[in-house]
Amino acid sequence: MDAQTEPFRAVPAEVRPYLAELVGRTHAVCGPRLAGVVAVGSLALGDYRHGRSDVDVTVLVEGPPPAAVLRELAAALDHRRLPCPAAGLELVVYPAEFARVPSGEAGYLLDLNTGAQLPGRTAFDPAGAPSFWYVIDRSVAHQSGIALYGPPAPEVIAAPGPAELYPAIRASVREHDDGEGHLADNRVLNGCRSVAYCRTGRWSAKRDAARQVAAAEEEFRPLVEAAVRSFERPRAAALPLPGPQVRSFLAWVRARVDESAAAVGA
Template identity: 70%
Template sequence: MSRTPVPPREVRPYLDELVHRTRAVCGPHLVSVLAVGSLALGDYRHGRSDIDVTVVVDRSLPRRALPELAGALAHPALPCPAAGLELVVYPADFAGRPSGGAGYLMDLNTGPSLPERVSHDPGESPAFWYVLDRSVAHQAGLPLFGGPVRDVIAAPERAAVLTALRASVREHAVGEGHAADNRVLNGCRSVVYCRTGRWFAKRGAAGIVAASEAGFRPLIADALRSFERPRESALALPGAAVGDFLDWVAGRVDEAAAAEGGHDAPA
């Protein structure tokens, strides 16, 4: 039986204070605070990973509370010990049903290595990021406040997740704003999801793909070595090899979507 990941000690005081400030701003309208992403999957790398948090609130939360919350959590008002904080606030009625949309009330990016961004309009952002995050949250989210994760976050339908994965692979193929090692490791995780319907940590997914795909083994090994380094000193990986790998990943996602009957699922 797998053990539930525990946030590493480097970030626990930060998460405690984040929850405290979120409760202070949202009051009785707060439903849940969850750690998602690498923290939930047990693959957080201090100095490399972001802290990903999902907040669920009642729809009756006063709109003025959202900019107040952003101000309370923004770095350096709340110093982020990680590369950055990516925090998304959803209304409970949206988060509790399957959806292929973005649907957020607020998306906050902040921290020492992230460009500062606050959005209150889900139409400003590609939906696929949020679909994938909610899928991971439903499977593995770590409750920091509130009830059981699966009572709060619905799993997007598999066809919607595969559509989101296709968009994610296209984004990583362009490469702008993404470290090469992260592009490769996210590709591994996409392939393993297509095979299993489960989310694996990046390093675990990389091991699975490397074991079955000898031709990509050297590239994956280089990506894993780079992932051990701080974000600012990530290794350069050969662009042609990364592109070939992501083309292969896109093919595996398309095969899974066709098998699901979701080839024309909406983005």
């Protein structure tokens, strides 16, 4: 395997050709402005499930580039022109200088969601948008991101500090507590991941975090194990979970996050 394909060994075989083409198209559009392409999310944490997981990618550009370049990139990576073999592509473009500094802001230049199982989204202005997803993704990227192009992820993406990260985790739990637009299993497993982070200071794959919580919290073990069984099925075949138990679990998660935030002064 040559130097150009070596980075892709770290991602599942099912998405390697797609990611190689994505990097090639991104470089063709951005040219010398391109500072990095990093696989994040389940790819970075080693828990990608083909047919269930999204492909999450962070792109870093110097500049920032003209708006026309960002529109061209969104068009080049649209599922209709570059079919995504995963459930969908969630791609975020940041100014390289923004990503190098810890921040609690969304800060993106382009937020693109596209794919067979994702509602389409192409946004160029983060004003007024919730920032928590982006803050958490950058924290995961700094810890475990896979550099598909450019320097190692920790060199180009700063880790948000506790003052930025814990409010983002709280907001994530509130979002999943509301439940709108989220599968029940994902609500539970994201809660497990938040608790595991609070206890260890590291991001875990959802199923690893679920095992930690199930082993330590007998009260919630049946719910968490049911969420894992559901997560191992395709999205369209996800299992229903009892709403009151999910809400009770997420209330417990919120309390654990608040305790951890208070302990670090966040």
